[in-house]
Amino acid sequence: MTEVYIEDTNQGIRSAVNRVFNQIEKVGGTILKKSKEVYIKVNGISFKKHSYTSLVVLEAVIGYLKEKGANVYVMENSTQANLTRVVFCITGYKKICEKLGAKIIYLDEEDTFTYEFKYKTSAEEISGGYNLRTYRLPLTIKKIIENRDSITYINLPKLKTHSMAVVTLGIKNQWGFPIHADRGKDHNYNLHSKLVEVFDVIKPDITIIDGIEGTIHGHYPPTAWEDKHVIPFNILIGGVDTLAVDVVGARIFGLTIDEVPHLKLAYERGLGEGDLSKIKIIGKDLETYKEKYEWDLFQKFPENVKIVKGKDLLCREGCQNNPLSLLQWLAFDYPEKFKGGWFIVMGKGHDDDLIHHLKAEGYTRGLVAGYCAIEEVGQKLRKEFGRRKVYFSGTCNNLAETTTAELKLSGMSALDLVPLSSEELMELIQEAQKHGTTALITTAF
Numbered sequence: 001m002t003e004v005y006i007e008d009t010n011q012g013i014r015s016a017v018n019r020v021f022n023q024i025e026k027v028g029g030t031i032l033k034k035s036k037e038v039y040i041k042v043n044g045i046s047f048k049k050h051s052y053t054s055l056v057v058l059e060a061v062i063g064y065l066k067e068k069g070a071n072v073y074v075m076e077n078s079t080q081a082n083l084t085r086v087v088f089c090i091t092g093y094k095k096i097c098e099k100l101g102a103k104i105i106y107l108d109e110e111d112t113f114t115y116e117f118k119y120k121t122s123a124e125e126i127s128g129g130y131n132l133r134t135y136r137l138p139l140t141i142k143k144i145i146e147n148r149d150s151i152t153y154i155n156l157p158k159l160k161t162h163s164m165a166v167v168t169l170g171i172k173n174q175w176g177f178p179i180h181a182d183r184g185k186d187h188n189y190n191l192h193s194k195l196v197e198v199f200d201v202i203k204p205d206i207t208i209i210d211g212i213e214g215t216i217h218g219h220y221p222p223t224a225w226e227d228k229h230v231i232p233f234n235i236l237i238g239g240v241d242t243l244a245v246d247v248v249g250a251r252i253f254g255l256t257i258d259e260v261p262h263l264k265l266a267y268e269r270g271l272g273e274g275d276l277s278k279i280k281i282i283g284k285d286l287e288t289y290k291e292k293y294e295w296d297l298f299q300k301f302p303e304n305v306k307i308v309k310g311k312d313l314l315c316r317e318g319c320q321n322n323p324l325s326l327l328q329w330l331a332f333d334y335p336e337k338f339k340g341g342w343f344i345v346m347g348k349g350h351d352d353d354l355i356h357h358l359k360a361e362g363y364t365r366g367l368v369a370g371y372c373a374i375e376e377v378g379q380k381l382r383k384e385f386g387r388r389k390v391y392f393s394g395t396c397n398n399l400a401e402t403t404t405a406e407l408k409l410s411g412m413s414a415l416d417l418v419p420l421s422s423e424e425l426m427e428l429i430q431e432a433q434k435h436g437t438t439a440l441i442t443t444a445f
Contacts, residue, residue, distance in 0.1 A: 001278055002273040002278065007236045037152065040102075042074060042076050053158045080183060084432075086425065110139050112179060153204050157170050161215060162218060167255065172262065181438065184398045192262040196262055213230050222328050246260075247279065255295070296321075297325060305340045305342060339411040341362070342367070345373050365389035367406060392405075
């Protein structure tokens, strides 16, 4: 049976990390390969509290590997609207890496190569054909893909639900590999198959989920609600089969594989063990986790922002929950700065009298999120209210454009969100740009 280890962290993070690695070695797992190079992918999407892999877990993993004689690299390409270099500075990742002698790889600053992924629709399953989808991936990822026999790749996600992907664990953590411009395309109901496509090409040797705490109601809950949305689990979940580790991680939240589309799809494609009855749990008893937690956004939004949803098509994986998650963060974590009085229009299938209703309620400026809404009502809204008052966020999920729009509509600046001086932030941005970053960032400064 596939083994997955659930280790209690109450007796120390370092000892829990060591136990995971020791268990893997006992069953013949290889920590170091002939090159002694180890690449660690953290979940460093943002510097926002509760959103990233814990410093103590990263430090313990690097420490263990360095004692083994490894050459350690820590890599990430943070979420859209963010720069990895900024995230590493604010979270403390940079200091930990420098302290322990691990090299940092800002994936958004690397040259890229184009990888073709074959995928099938239901009709093509019958005909035997397929389509091609392409992503631009950093050269470090190309190196790992081409040298699996000599390079160790360790995945360090954080235990989080996700308002678009249900959970964000080992498989979802690899969505940090495509460059920003390629993530927004089809960030809709196709997101789950895209996650599996990347996983099919590059699978971690070891995945360890940081479960010191877990977040519910999505991966980006407002800090103002942390008492309700952050659960202290005090565990690590590890193993060599990433799918099996993810299935166990989802089960901690009370979720089955059938409730997480990308896990089910990965299992159907034979990319790991997804049958919980065939996974041997070592450590804590999985049956002690009896509660089922919510993964969708907590349905509370500022009353002075008008949310207009299309009736025919609205993908939770992109145009719905991305703008709404950001809206919650701005409104409830920065209530003294946030200003409402604007609208968000999303999805397809809007009433012909949309403009009339908006004007009647006093809304004359806002955001049109996603190409469906832009194509249907975008120009009408701009013609009525003016181009400067109606912002567009293109593709299915251009988070940089969404962030810029919501900040400006709220009367806020990116500087309000970043715990750095404007001089420090601009220096980091300029350094990233000098190194050729492909990150899409907000222009709301």
